[in-house]
Amino acid sequence: MATELEFFLFARSFKQIAASGFRDLEPISNYNEDYNILQTTREEHVMRPLRNHLYAAGIPVENSKGEAEAGQEELNIRYAPAMDTADHHTIAKHAAKEIADQHGHAASFLPKWNQDRVGSSSHVHQSLWKDGANAFYDPDAEFGMSDLMRNYMAGLIRYAPDMTVFMAPYINSYKRFSKATFAPTKTVWSVDNRTAGFRLCGEGSKAIRVECRIPGSDMNPYVAMAAMLAAGLAGIEERLELQRPTTGDIYQAAQGGEIPKTLRDAVDTLRHSKMLRAAMGDDVIDHYTRAALWEIEEFDRVVTDYEIARGFERA
Numbered sequence: 001m002a003t004e005l006e007f008f009l010f011a012r013s014f015k016q017i018a019a020s021g022f023r024d025l026e027p028i029s030n031y032n033e034d035y036n037i038l039q040t041t042r043e044e045h046v047m048r049p050l051r052n053h054l055y056a057a058g059i060p061v062e063n064s065k066g067e068a069e070a071g072q073e074e075l076n077i078r079y080a081p082a083m084d085t086a087d088h089h090t091i092a093k094h095a096a097k098e099i100a101d102q103h104g105h106a107a108s109f110l111p112k113w114n115q116d117r118v119g120s121s122s123h124v125h126q127s128l129w130k131d132g133a134n135a136f137y138d139p140d141a142e143f144g145m146s147d148l149m150r151n152y153m154a155g156l157i158r159y160a161p162d163m164t165v166f167m168a169p170y171i172n173s174y175k176r177f178s179k180a181t182f183a184p185t186k187t188v189w190s191v192d193n194r195t196a197g198f199r200l201c202g203e204g205s206k207a208i209r210v211e212c213r214i215p216g217s218d219m220n221p222y223v224a225m226a227a228m229l230a231a232g233l234a235g236i237e238e239r240l241e242l243q244r245p246t247t248g249d250i251y252q253a254a255q256g257g258e259i260p261k262t263l264r265d266a267v268d269t270l271r272h273s274k275m276l277r278a279a280m281g282d283d284v285i286d287h288y289t290r291a292a293l294w295e296i297e298e299f300d301r302v303v304t305d306y307e308i309a310r311g312f313e314r315a
Contacts, residue, residue: 001079001080001081001082001085001124001125001126001225002076002077002078002079002080002085002124002125002126003077003085003088003089003122003123003124003125003215003221004074004075004076004121004122004123004125005074005075005076005077005089005092005093005109005122005217006067006072006073006074006075006120006121006122006217007072007073007075007093007096007107007108007109007120007217008027008069008071008072008073008107008108008110008113008120009027009028009029009043009046009071009072009073009100009105009106009107010025010026010027010028010071010105010106010107010108011026011027011028011105012026012104012105012106013101013104013105013106014097014101014106017106025113025114027069027070027071027072028042028043028071028105029042029043029066029070029071030070031070032068032069032070033066033067033069033070033071033072034065034066034067034068034069035065035066036066039066040064040065040066043066043073045103046099046100046103046105046107047064047073049099050064050075050092050095050096050099051063051064051075053095053099054077054091054092054095057091059077059088059091059092060077060078060080060088061075061076061077061078061092062076062077062078063076064076067120068118068182069117069118070117072118072120073107075092075096077089077092079125082225082226082229083222085221085225086221086222086225089122089221090221090222093109096109109217109218110172110217110218111168111170111172111173111175111176111216111217111218112172112173112175112176115175118181118182118183119175119176119178119181119183119216119217120176120216120217121176121183121213121215121216121217122215122216122217122219122221123211123212123213123215124211124212124215124224124225124228125201125209125210125211125212126209126210126211126212126225126228126229126232127149127208127209127210128148128149128152128232133206134206134207134208134209135148135149136148136149136152136208136209136210137149137205137206137208139204143191143200143203143204143208144202144203144204144205144208145200145208148236149208149210150241150242151235151236151238151239151240151242152210152232152233152235152236153189153198153210153232153235153242154235154240154241154242154243155231155232155233155234155235155236155238155240156198156210156212156228156231156232156235157187157188157189157197157198157242157243157257158231158234158235158240159230159231159234159235159273159275159276160187160197160214160231160257160259161187161257161258161259161260161266161269162227162231162269162270162273162275162276163224163227163228163230163231163270163273163276164214164259164260164266164269164270165263165266165267165269165270165288165289165292166219166220166223166224166226166227166270166288167212167214167215167216167219167224167227168214168215168216168218168219168263168266169218169219169220169263169288169291169292169295170218170263170295171262171263171295171296171299172218173216173218173263174260174261174262174263174266176216177259177261179251180251182194182195183213184196184197184213184214184250184259185197185250185251185258185259186246186250186251186253186256186257186258186259187214187256187257187258187259188243188245188246188250188253188255188256188257189210189242189245189246190245190246190247190250191203191245191247193245193246193247193250194213195249195250195251196213196246196250197212197213197214197259198210198211198212198213199211199213200245212228214259223284223288226279226280227276227279227280230275230276230279230280231275233279234275234279263292263295263296264296266292267289267292267293267296270285270288270289270292271285271289273285
């Protein structure tokens, strides 16, 4: 497995931003810096030590790049066994925060810090291997997809709503799922299509894999990836049939299941998931159900700026 970890760098530090009440947030750059050489060079005082220190610590960093928003970064680490990937992901997040803070900046993994900006994700690439070879690859099959891969992907799609809490664990997580932002809204798959919940990568090659595009940058990689493996393995055990790939702009597609739109919706599917209860145990599912409900209860208590602006005079 491998994760693509996205985050935002801000001009001010955590302490300064907290003192301002988290208002007037200013990214470190002024424009979309996706693959922009000049702007990312200006951020190397943070990104270069991040890459180098992680690499020196034994984490196989491949690269970093500017992402599709002002101040947004992406850190890519080489694929590894699932547990190692989760460790790499977690250490990298803490390193990004610590190194940014040392240089007077804040690194935030909040999935959606502004409604007018794109969100931050953590796409998860995955494949199963046997005897040193990619078991998802069949050179004679359509797209190079083995029957094992098709069953695995069908399991991911079937059980995506069940495991969404693990991929999007907070209230804010669901603000990211909006049209025209490259964040998915439907649990369908497509060939190299970034509007789908699941994207086939490496079509027809030994590097073939599935990318789950649902997780946000706030996911817990340990439970999220465990849930994905459980869903994929359930698809294999149940011999689930993979439907044809969806094409075109999937935001406009009529077919396909929906990703839960709120944490409230997602926690209901988690609570009643027979598959995840069998795979993880009742204690785990009950614990994370309660954790999600606590997040909802705390949010419901808060009076937001939107409510005051909306109704202070006109209510």
